[in-house]
Amino acid sequence: MGLHLRRTPGADGTVAVYVHGLGGSSTNWTDLSALLAPFASGISVDLPGFGFSEPPAEFDFGLNSHAALLARFLEGLGKGPVHLLGNSMGGAIALLVAARRPDLVRTLTLISPAMPDRRVDHRRLSDPRMALAYLPFLGKRVRRALAALGPEERAKQVIKLCFADPDSFPAQRLAELAEEHSARAEFAWAAPAMARSTFGIFRAWFSRGPASLWAAAAEVTAPTLVVWGEKDRVISVRRASRTATLIPRARLLVLPRTGHVAQMERPNTVARAVLGMWERVEADAW
Template sequence: MDTTRERAPLTRVPLSDAPRPPLDLTLPPWPGEHVEAGGVRLHIRRTPGPTDETAVYVHGLGGSSLNWTDLSAQLSGHAQGIAVDLPGAGRSEPPGGYKFDLVDHVDTLAKFMRGMELGPVHLFGNSMGGAVSMVLAAKYPELVRTLTLVSPAVPDLRPLPNRMSDPRIPFAMMPFIGARFRRQLAALTPMQRAQQLVNLCFAVPSMVPPHRMDETAQEFADRAKIAWAAQSLMATTMGLFRAWLVPPSQSLWRIVPKITAPTLVVWGTQDKLVTVRKAPRTARLLPRGRLLVLPNTGHVAQIERPETVARAALGLWEAAKEDIW
């Protein structure tokens, strides 16, 4: 029986009035570098800010540290930012024998954070990065001060083709027939792939600035030259699916109630990848969770609505500091 109490209504999610830089959608990506810490080597992007507070940003499936440019800028007056490329994503080459399961990502990120002497941090996760962040917050609570989840990839077993940037992707993973579909996908131009991704993830794709489209297309072009990129993406996808298909006793739904950090759940009403219908249950199961649902927003609210997400995240930080969340 679910005995968790109902959370506060949406209107009571505190939106901070703390000062933030003016939103500048022309900002280039933050500088990237490879860093080795805790026996782990990851590519990260740093956002300068006060060093007494740190925000760590974890991207979703097929994403990278580029997904946090605007939100981390909005929060830069309050915390330094570290956006990671998980192994096999962005520019982080996976080590030999890496399994690409959620637990691998969680343990790797925890080792890296400890090696950098980070924690407790303000942890952000989008989509699969949200699932990684949930498990990390439950397994390593000492590393997490607050948790912000943007459309976390909780189990959603609706048919897959309509929830992927190209409906041919599931077929490309199959034996025998997969090779034909992989050739078709490889023939797409980087800009075509970027447009597919934006159409899937954004509620209003036409609102994406041209230079952000160029950045996304360039990332597709860069990854096409990396030998391990395609196989890593496929393995990571399968790792996420495995996390959704485990027995109920091992489900992500059993992990959520173990999270003790004050948590903000943000979801877009037009999310095509993980239905907003999962949002109330996610927030309700969190011992210290609240829910903010954003209209006319898709799967990547931190990109589509960075100002609103920043105000809500700062409200979470302020309330957690005063222990009123």
């Protein structure tokens, strides 16, 4: 189905699949997948329209479509149920897969999943002008201004939004992120994919009843670890308790001094927590 993958060789027979968030890519899992490699081989996906995955024709970028495609991918691996980890939008997608295809998911790790959070707060944007980017008339000019930003400046904006302590972001990773932003700027499908996936998240947030993400959470049967950064500016930590409470077999870990991408900002801590869950599940003690 044309998904770009990053593989982390590791323990035979156990597979972990990593799903990034809005505007992210498979590189968001580099450090965590390496730490967990002695216990599971890793597959980090670029979702359609992100990283280096060109979206299929007619793909609508809704969370349900992302989840259906991811489920088909997991099924095609032929590895049995996997350890599934998702961050932000990828967390919401992973939750939907776990709810609808429990046969594909051994354990579920949700890192600041994009649960409904309808706050109006410009601080949730990497650039406040993004709030204007899709308005009639004004939007086109704003989009041109945003497109004129250099790749390193864009990368720094993302880090400032997603990290509680942006200064802790390694210089090497900044260079890699800037290079990725530069490469993606050449893809005609990149900006529309970002916009349409954003709207797809908003549509999901306003869905009610059985179609809501909260309803899906209650349907998850896999052992689940919910991780949230206390300083998350994108999806409020106030969503953490409800998320973990609704999922029948979930436990919650809130990390102080941590933002929206705990797997990047606190990879060692997250790795210990994930491994602890895996070990307890194997011992039937979760």
